[in-house]
Amino acid sequence: SRTHKESLNTLHQSLPTAHSHNLSSQDGQLSTSAEAVPKGYPSLLPPRRHWPLTETTGSMADVPKDLLEQIKELERLFTVDQAKLKEVTNHFVKELEKGNVEGGSIPMNPTWVMGYPDGYETGTFLALDMGGTNLRVCEIILPPEKGEFEIIQSKYRMPEELKTGESEELWEYIADCIQQFVEYHHEVEDLEQMDKKLPLGFTFSFPATQEYIDNGVLQRWTKGFDIAGVEGKDVAPLFEAALEKRKLPIKLGALINDTTGTLIASHYVDDTMQIGCIFGTGCNAAYMENCGSIPKIAHYNLPPDMPMAINCEYGAFDNEHVVLPRTPYDIIIDEDSPRPGQQSFEKMIAGLYLGELFRLVLIDLHDNKCKLFEGQDIGKLRKAYGLDASFLSFIEEDPFENLSETGELFAKELGIKTNKPELELCRRLAELIGTRSARLSACGVAAICKKKNIESCHVGADGSVFNKYPHFKARGAQALREILDWPKGKKDPIEIRAAEDGSGVGAALIAALTIKRVKAGNLVGIRNTEGMI
Numbered sequence: 001s002r003t004h005k006e007s008l009n010t011l012h013q014s015l016p017t018a019h020s021h022n023l024s025s026q027d028g029q030l031s032t033s034a035e036a037v038p039k040g041y042p043s044l045l046p047p048r049r050h051w052p053l054t055e056t057t058g059s060m061a062d063v064p065k066d067l068l069e070q071i072k073e074l075e076r077l078f079t080v081d082q083a084k085l086k087e088v089t090n091h092f093v094k095e096l097e098k099g100n101v102e103g104g105s106i107p108m109n110p111t112w113v114m115g116y117p118d119g120y121e122t123g124t125f126l127a128l129d130m131g132g133t134n135l136r137v138c139e140i141i142l143p144p145e146k147g148e149f150e151i152i153q154s155k156y157r158m159p160e161e162l163k164t165g166e167s168e169e170l171w172e173y174i175a176d177c178i179q180q181f182v183e184y185h186h187e188v189e190d191l192e193q194m195d196k197k198l199p200l201g202f203t204f205s206f207p208a209t210q211e212y213i214d215n216g217v218l219q220r221w222t223k224g225f226d227i228a229g230v231e232g233k234d235v236a237p238l239f240e241a242a243l244e245k246r247k248l249p250i251k252l253g254a255l256i257n258d259t260t261g262t263l264i265a266s267h268y269v270d271d272t273m274q275i276g277c278i279f280g281t282g283c284n285a286a287y288m289e290n291c292g293s294i295p296k297i298a299h300y301n302l303p304p305d306m307p308m309a310i311n312c313e314y315g316a317f318d319n320e321h322v323v324l325p326r327t328p329y330d331i332i333i334d335e336d337s338p339r340p341g342q343q344s345f346e347k348m349i350a351g352l353y354l355g356e357l358f359r360l361v362l363i364d365l366h367d368n369k370c371k372l373f374e375g376q377d378i379g380k381l382r383k384a385y386g387l388d389a390s391f392l393s394f395i396e397e398d399p400f401e402n403l404s405e406t407g408e409l410f411a412k413e414l415g416i417k418t419n420k421p422e423l424e425l426c427r428r429l430a431e432l433i434g435t436r437s438a439r440l441s442a443c444g445v446a447a448i449c450k451k452k453n454i455e456s457c458h459v460g461a462d463g464s465v466f467n468k469y470p471h472f473k474a475r476g477a478q479a480l481r482e483i484l485d486w487p488k489g490k491k492d493p494i495e496i497r498a499a500e501d502g503s504g505v506g507a508a509l510i511a512a513l514t515i516k517r518v519k520a521g522n523l524v525g526i527r528n529t530e531g532m533i
Helices: 002-011 065-078 082-101 160-164 167-185 188-192 235-245 258-269 295-300 328-335 344-349 351-369 389-397 404-414 420-451 464-468 472-484 505-519
Strands: 013-015 020-022 123-130 134-142 148-157 198-204 250-256 273-279 283-290 307-311 457-462 494-498
Touching: 065 351, 065 420, 082 295, 082 420, 082 472, 123 167, 123 505, 134 167, 134 505, 148 167, 148 505, 160 167, 167 235, 198 235, 198 258, 198 505, 235 250, 250 258, 250 505, 258 273, 258 283, 258 307, 258 457, 258 505, 273 420, 273 464, 283 344, 283 420, 328 344, 328 351, 344 351, 344 420, 351 389, 351 420, 351 464, 389 404, 389 420, 389 464, 404 420, 420 472, 420 494, 457 464, 464 472, 464 494, 472 494
Parallel strands: 123 198, 198 250, 273 457, 457 494
Antiparallel strands: 013 148, 020 148, 123 134, 134 148, 273 283, 283 307
């Protein structure tokens, strides 16, 4: 439609970053020398200078008694102490195990990614990354040299109207983006004369069950998507039909989750990486399990020690509300969401909901609890999901004792004039929400480590909250120390590190691994091998 074409033309940002990378860097990070494609939340914030980040929160001495009481109550609601962290983690372990059997709230989806890359995969691959905010198309060349790759990539905005529109419109838009990318980077004559199709790894970052690596039945939409008629269906034929309509020489080699891609890409550069995580619009983790520990696939009669990457989809942890310390505001978010009762863990920690939590608390304080923003029109604040996680991030980064940048932010974005005590409360609230997110996030990592008896490893993490939210990494690391009772003064044996581009390079690597399996005659979990070799 015209709207989609406009989105394609006006929001497309081409980022030709073709260059070679030596991925065996000492820090074990997957990174590029060119500017990486931003995956974070879109900023609604005014431009600012870069000031040294401090932990200054100002003085509470001038905060009136009623606001102080509200701050103490918020601290009670949002603080997760060590005992609670351990309780959540122990329940998490049980739910992970239940999911590998069948019937738990955590899906624990087998991915048919059976092992890690060895660094000698070669070829040219496309990768499509469909997440909550952006669509990214990449071409990745894996040369004969071990641990190197070249990448060209373009990013497209995912129009909001598509997230609740028609199924066909979504796949048409995605195919349009791929066609524009391929035609921009290849001569049309070259495309027509290709003797075989370009293999594509499709990072589909939504809960999906897979009987094969090149299919995926959508379990439920997340991250604000709610497109009718797709849940319960295999998305691969829907995607392939849109490609075929445009006669594009592309073969879907693997449909993966971004978290699985993060696991594979992270291990590609650092073989101590044993878990891949996403802390962004949503949250999730993936790890490598032994087939013998996955009773629900026992009927395949696979060797018990054969590895199988598991896409946990643990945003659904504790949908039964047994252990998570939900506040009244978390309950409102859940009840007003497109899927009440689902993704309970995700709704407490993921970037999509942090700004909304903050907004709901402020409205409650203004309407019912105290004289916050007294006598002012807070109409802009009443818009659901009107604040994103970057709003809180900006507040936490305000380096000034008088929180002047926070005051300017409220005036510019919400039309609200704030006094110093109100700013102190807003700063403390942002800290509480951000800290709770990081601390609860650590429970999922700790649970996988406990389940697999992992005492030392690196964890590869990606996502806008992990990469951009102030102090998220340090707060998460502190929570891991408390959960796992590490001795003080020693280096943390389990470390969460940044893993750039799991959904691009990781998808290409998994497509390469799939082709390698076809060549070796190991066809288990592959639906359609035609055109792969």
